[in-house]
Amino acid sequence: MEDLPELEKLIDSTLIAERVRELGKKISSDYSDKNPVIIGVLNGGFIFLADLVRHITTNVRIDFIRLSSYKSGITSEQITLVNDIVSNLADEHVIIVEDIVDTGESLKYLMDHFSKKNPCSIKTCALIDKKERRSCSVEPDYTGFRIESGFVVGYGMDYDGKGRNLVDIYIMKK
Ligand code: IMP
Ligand code: MG
Numbered sequence: 001m002e003d004l005p006e007l008e009k010l011i012d013s014t015l016i017a018e019r020v021r022e023l024g025k026k027i028s029s030d031y032s033d034k035n036p037v038i039i040g041v042l043n044g045g046f047i048f049l050a051d052l053v054r055h056i057t058t059n060v061r062i063d064f065i066r067l068s069s070y071k072s073g074i075t076s077e078q079i080t081l082v083n084d085i086v087s088n089l090a091d092e093h094v095i096i097v098e099d100i101v102d103t104g105e106s107l108k109y110l111m112d113h114f115s116k117k118n119p120c121s122i123k124t125c126a127l128i129d130k131k132e133r134r135s136c137s138v139e140p141d142y143t144g145f146r147i148e149s150g151f152v153v154g155y156g157m158d159y160d161g162k163g164r165n166l167v168d169i170y171i172m173k174k
Contacts, residue, residue, distance in 0.1 A: 004163050007170035019144045024055020035059040036093040042066040044099030047156035048127045063087045079109045089117035099157050100128040104138040
């Protein structure tokens with residue numbers, strides 16, 4: 001894998017597919033009488049969202065939002081909105097789909113941002129919940145896998161823009 005640091009396979013594609021199918025089934029049953037708006041967070045969430053929605057049996061609308069975050073100071077992360085959704089969320093049921101929740105600041109930002117658009121409800125779905133660096137009290141309502149720490153790549157997630165197209169999920173070796 002040129003240009004990427006040494007990687008070790010963490011989650012095989014068959015296991016990802018199985019778990020994504022389970023999440024889709026759960027969301028389908030929780031939203032059986034609703035037509036939620038599924039909002040993918042670019043770029044990392046694009047593959048997860050594409051697979052997930054194909055296991056959701058209720059009618060859904062799909063939209064995307066793009067954030068960028070950069071470090072300001074030693075610890076704090078500054079999040080800015082790059083591209084907003086185009087959908088009207090008033091009286092809608094929203095499900096935010098993220099690749100991975102790390103500090104939780106992005107998810108917190110998104111919850112605040114979408115709350116202002118007056119939806120009926122907002123829930124969050126993350127493929128990976130990474131606990132170690134959580135700095136705010138957010139937890140995804142639907143979680144694919146939990147890891148304690150480390151940097152993961154593949155299935156939409158990148159290292160310096162690379163590795164998103166890897167089929168399996170890898171963890172960077174130290
Ligand atoms: P948070 O705001 O710290 O929760 O970070 C969320 C975003 O950082 C995620 O949506 C990812 O885009 C990125 N991120 C955090 N950890 C990883 C990782 O291990 N691999 C790839 N991207 C990550
Ligand atoms: Mg992301």
